[in-house]
Amino acid sequence: EAQVTQNPRYLITVTGKKLTVTCSQNMNHEYMSWYRQDPGLGLRQIYYSMNVEVTDKGDVPEGYKVSRKEKRNFPLILESPSPNQTSLYFCASTTGRIPDTQYFGPGTRLTVL
């Protein structure tokens, strides 16, 4: 089954404690993205990757890092989380062909205390 998986689905942590949210897709997609969803703001892109070792900033990259060492994986790293990073996070992947249908993971709800 074609899917995007994320782990963990729920995470409560404290300010400053480094964390990683994993994302994996099994569709051999080249393009992957991370979004955060906040009430009243919709979805905003954090980072995206066009291929292995190729990443670029989205609209709200501050406080986040990503890496793309393998095609299927695109982890999101918060080196020093802060309460304003409390949000619902989605990973997505796409072939990159027009039209661009993105496939979303189930989401990770992060709370930073």
Next chain:
Amino acid sequence: GDSVTQMEGPVTLSEEAFLTINCTYTATGYPSLFWYVQYPGEGLQLLLKATKADDKGSNKGFEATYRKETTSFNLEKGSVQVSDSAVYFCALSDLPGNTPLVFGKGTRLSVIA
């Protein structure tokens, strides 16, 4: 830059009522347009899409027509069901893969029996 504006919610309808959710866009090129749906506790999934002017996307009884003259892509359904209760996002993609989907802020639909 590109942007998507969709009607504010929440929208509450009775079962079998007619649904319209308005969406207008601003883009420099010729974007592909999408409607995504997010059911409670889940990630976003593609509902329908259209890639050029006058195209009509349709799925599960929902329809939307790409109107270049009014820069709109309004979502409609003739008879909603309780199972249609979800958050609906209008989105556009101006270039393949390596640029983000630009999302509207979402419209929450509640259908009551």
